[in-house]
Amino acid sequence: MPTELSEEVVKEAVEQHEELGFEVIHEKSPVFYDRFERKSDLQGQTHYCPGCGHGVAHKLIAEALADLGLQDKTIFVSPVGCSVFAYYYFDVGNVQLAHGRAPAGATAIKRTCPDKIVISYQGDGDLAAIGTAEIIHAANRGEKITVFFVNNAVYGMTGGQMAPTTLIGQKSTTSPFGRRPSNEGYPLHMAELIATLEAPVYVERVALSDNKNIMKARRAVRKALELQRDGVGFSFVEILSPCPTIWAKDPVEARKWVAEKMIPVFPLNVFRDKKPEALTDTAPPIRPVREVLELGTKSTGADVTPHHAHHFKEFTVKVAGFGGQGVLLLGQLLTEMGMREGLEVSWLPSYGPEMRSGSANCHVTLSRERIGSPLISHPDVLVALNEISLRKFASQVAPGGFILYNAERLPADFTLPQARIVCLPASEIADKLGSIKATNMVMLGALLEETECLLPATALNVLRDKIKKVAMMEVNDQAVAAGRDFIDHYVRVGAVTQPDGFAG
Amino acid sequence: MRQLCKGNVAIVKGAILAGCRAYYGYPITPASEIAEAAALYMPQVGGTFLQAESEVAAINMVYGAAAAGARVMTASSGPGVSLMQEGISYCAGAELPCVIVDVVRGGPGLGNIAPEQSDYFAMVKGGGHGNYRNFVLAPASVQEMAELTMLAFELADKYRNPVIVMADGFIGQMMEPLDLEDREITLPEKPWAVKGTPQTRANLISSIFLEPDQLEAHQRKLEAKYQRAQQVETRHELYECDDAEVLLVGYGITSRVLRSAVEAARRNGLKAGLFRPITLWPFPSKELAQAAAKVEKVLVVELSNGQMVEDVRLAVNGRVPVEFFGRTGGNVPSVEEVNIELTQRLGVLA
Numbered sequence: 001m002p003t004e005l006s007e008e009v010v011k012e013a014v015e016q017h018e019e020l021g022f023e024v025i026h027e028k029s030p031v032f033y034d035r036f037e038r039k040s041d042l043q044g045q046t047h048y049c050p051g052c053g054h055g056v057a058h059k060l061i062a063e064a065l066a067d068l069g070l071q072d073k074t075i076f077v078s079p080v081g082c083s084v085f086a087y088y089y090f091d092v093g094n095v096q097l098a099h100g101r102a103p104a105g106a107t108a109i110k111r112t113c114p115d116k117i118v119i120s121y122q123g124d125g126d127l128a129a130i131g132t133a134e135i136i137h138a139a140n141r142g143e144k145i146t147v148f149f150v151n152n153a154v155y156g157m158t159g160g161q162m163a164p165t166t167l168i169g170q171k172s173t174t175s176p177f178g179r180r181p182s183n184e185g186y187p188l189h190m191a192e193l194i195a196t197l198e199a200p201v202y203v204e205r206v207a208l209s210d211n212k213n214i215m216k217a218r219r220a221v222r223k224a225l226e227l228q229r230d231g232v233g234f235s236f237v238e239i240l241s242p243c244p245t246i247w248a249k250d251p252v253e254a255r256k257w258v259a260e261k262m263i264p265v266f267p268l269n270v271f272r273d274k275k276p277e278a279l280t281d282t283a284p285p286i287r288p289v290r291e292v293l294e295l296g297t298k299s300t301g302a303d304v305t306p307h308h309a310h311h312f313k314e315f316t317v318k319v320a321g322f323g324g325q326g327v328l329l330l331g332q333l334l335t336e337m338g339m340r341e342g343l344e345v346s347w348l349p350s351y352g353p354e355m356r357s358g359s360a361n362c363h364v365t366l367s368r369e370r371i372g373s374p375l376i377s378h379p380d381v382l383v384a385l386n387e388i389s390l391r392k393f394a395s396q397v398a399p400g401g402f403i404l405y406n407a408e409r410l411p412a413d414f415t416l417p418q419a420r421i422v423c424l425p426a427s428e429i430a431d432k433l434g435s436i437k438a439t440n441m442v443m444l445g446a447l448l449e450e451t452e453c454l455l456p457a458t459a460l461n462v463l464r465d466k467i468k469k470v471a472m473m474e475v476n477d478q479a480v481a482a483g484r485d486f487i488d489h490y491v492r493v494g495a496v497t498q499p500d501g502f503a504g
Numbered sequence: 505m506r507q508l509c510k511g512n513v514a515i516v517k518g519a520i521l522a523g524c525r526a527y528y529g530y531p532i533t534p535a536s537e538i539a540e541a542a543a544l545y546m547p548q549v550g551g552t553f554l555q556a557e558s559e560v561a562a563i564n565m566v567y568g569a570a571a572a573g574a575r576v577m578t579a580s581s582g583p584g585v586s587l588m589q590e591g592i593s594y595c596a597g598a599e600l601p602c603v604i605v606d607v608v609r610g611g612p613g614l615g616n617i618a619p620e621q622s623d624y625f626a627m628v629k630g631g632g633h634g635n636y637r638n639f640v641l642a643p644a645s646v647q648e649m650a651e652l653t654m655l656a657f658e659l660a661d662k663y664r665n666p667v668i669v670m671a672d673g674f675i676g677q678m679m680e681p682l683d684l685e686d687r688e689i690t691l692p693e694k695p696w697a698v699k700g701t702p703q704t705r706a707n708l709i710s711s712i713f714l715e716p717d718q719l720e721a722h723q724r725k726l727e728a729k730y731q732r733a734q735q736v737e738t739r740h741e742l743y744e745c746d747d748a749e750v751l752l753v754g755y756g757i758t759s760r761v762l763r764s765a766v767e768a769a770r771r772n773g774l775k776a777g778l779f780r781p782i783t784l785w786p787f788p789s790k791e792l793a794q795a796a797a798k799v800e801k802v803l804v805v806e807l808s809n810g811q812m813v814e815d816v817r818l819a820v821n822g823r824v825p826v827e828f829f830g831r832t833g834g835n836v837p838s839v840e841e842v843n844i845e846l847t848q849r850l851g852v853l854a
Binding site for chain 1: 566567568680
């Protein structure tokens with residue numbers, strides 16, 4: 001094919017078109033590179049086949065960008081497909097993305113550069129098959145990008161396989177008997193699909209079937225870009241486009257095929273053209289990093305006594321019970337207290353489904369030195385908030401260790417481990433104080449009183465800082481006091497629970 | 505001032521202090537707190553948090569933000585990171601700096617949500633397609649979750665490459681004191697990025713090199729970068745190695761158990777030492793070979809059926825016997841178990 005037309009032919013064509021009322025543009029848009037270096041020996045040509053719709057679509061976009069003065073602001077995202085090499089033509093910032101993921105990438109590009117023009121240019125395999133999720137979600141979030149969707153009803157680049165937009169009965173290399181709804185389903189109508197979503201502001205389907213429709217496409221491309229320029233919202237233009245090579249037609253026949261076969265299946269329409277809405281939701285206020293990350297927050301109670309002489313080198317506690325008993329919180333409070341008393345600390349929870357149903361446990365290590373394993377095989381103390389935990393973990397307690405058990409007495413068939421056990425009805429005590437939720441606080445008070453591992457004053461300070469519910473503050477303080485009291489008055493005096501675990 | 509902080513949350517605090525203002529991700533146990541913390545903090549420091557529709561979308565958002573010059577991160581766990589592998593390969597191919605956190609859980613398949621270190625191969629040896637490397641950092645404490653995340657951003661920008669922070673369910677879920685200072689940072693210039701400006705108009709971010717010679721040249725360029733990194737970016741920690749007769753090797757949560765195991769062994773009269781790789785790639789092979797040169801045996805402990813042990817064996821190169829002990833499924837060996845392995849299986853005390 002001749003690459004240059006004679007002046008007479010051009011002149012004649014221009015006149016014909018002007019008579020029809022079209023504006024004739026026959027110079028190359030400045031948004032295109034002067035030389036196309038994709039094909040080293042044919043630098044005036046694109047890599048697209050003669051008669052391919054991509055050339056026209058590119059031209060419409062390039063001209064619009066030039067006319068709107070957006071060249072320097074534009075970031076063009078090319079997909080995987082025939083237009084993977086769009087960056088050889090568009091003299092704008094270019095990013096090539098993985099198959100189908102252009103809307104995801106474009107989302108983040110736009111959010112990184114909100115005042116720039118971000119274009120996602122995709123074919124039907126890229127957008128309507130592998131990238132269905134990405135396009136739907138980008139559209140649904142109302143990303144302020146523009147998507148040009150070139151639909152030619154086949155996979156062009158890979159040699160003519162079936163696309164989600166392949167017509168019923170249309171043969172392709174992977175639908176050799178024609179697309180059958182019973183096997184491959186129906187052509188996917190992306191413009192209609194996108195238009196069901198709330199966020200998109202502009203959705204139109206156009207066709208490169210004849211000059212009239214190309215002019216409509218030109219207007220749609222412009223409008224979509226103008227909407228983005230004005231920060232209005234997500235715009236989507238589906239472009240029905242000829243693929244003469246794969247369809248095995250000459251360029252003229254291919255255009256006719258778009259008009260006669262594709263348009264009846266994919267009707268041309270403006271599916272969405274809505275006024276911009278002012279969204280009323282607001283982002284949280286921006287605050288200094290130091291404040292947001294709580295880097296310098298002083299506790300209201302200040303660090304209590306960093307020089308408190310702890311009686312241990314390392315002290316380990318396992319807290320266990322039902323989910324909802326405040327097992328993890330009790331462990332966290334102990335850990336926070338240890339930290340405030342200048343110790344090295346670690347807190348390791350059971351997590352996941354265990355956390356959401358049934359039992360929970362956590363390991364707390366308080367140490368005067370750097371902590372090795374945060375996992376505790378043999379805790380110095382087991383705080384068992386229920387019977388299951390007692391039965392499960394009592395035998396793990398270190399020889400000479402201590403078990404605090406939330407009940408009036410031990411189960412009758414319970415075999416005593418090599419550890420001292422104190423039973424206290426923490427739930428009942430908490431309930432009497434006004435909230436059974438304070439069970440863990442009763443246990444905390446008892447633990448502190450019995451082991452003297454950390455200072456009760458630290459506990460009260462930590463509670464003040466960490467428990468946000470005002471209603472619980474008083475109950476918690478009372479619960480800690482009641483726990484301490486129980487140890488003081490009953491255990492130390494020997495009135496209620498004996499080391500053998502039976503109430504006296 | 506020290507604050508008690510969860511490992512997963514510390515990741516985000518470190519990221520923000522490193523100047524990261526962009527997080528794109530998808531929740532998964534046991535990494536969800538990272539997304540939750542990012543959702544809480546990012547908008548308050550003027551950053552972006554976006555919950556993607558999938559890990560596939562998330563990593564491609566990371567690609568997009570990185571292409572536009574942002575310090576950007578995502579986080580996930582095993583199955584989610586598997587979905588990201590294609591995108592990580594693209595980031596490496598397009599030389600896009602980004603940080604990906606893998607809070608490793610049990611696999612293969614859906615596995616479970618308990619801690620494992622079974623993603624070592626997937627993270628350290630690649631996982632995605634093609635000739636590329638990830639930098640892989642292995643934190644062993646909450647403090648390191650933050651610090652190594654900060655380092656990850658530095659390395660990512662320095663080498664224009666993805667950097668993985670590979671933690672495990674326990675390091676992610678545990679709480680420890682975290683001591684961080686807000687500091688002034690200068691973000692590096694990224695003249696190669698595509699920012700929609702006249703200065704960056706000529707820029708192209710792409711991983712496609714259609715001509716064989718071009719692609720080979722590109723890969724050689726990447727390889728040269730990786731060789732440079734192997735010379736200068738290895739990091740490790742030694743504990744009680746000076747007079748050690750047996751060397752324990754482990755990273756992440758395992759290294760914590762091994763530290764206690766070294767102490768226990770020494771209390772029993774066995775001179776054990778610990779070598780902890782902090783960079784899993786580049787692997788501190790030279791340093792490990794040196795540490796191993798003085799011992800009689802090496803015991804590698806992992807929450808896997810033996811993955812890092814291959815790199816240890818390559819480093820030691822047959823000069824010392826290298827034994828392996830692994831637990832999986834979410835089982836983390838206890839100090840006692842490790843010491844039984846040391847004293848009985850290796851027979852060092854016998």
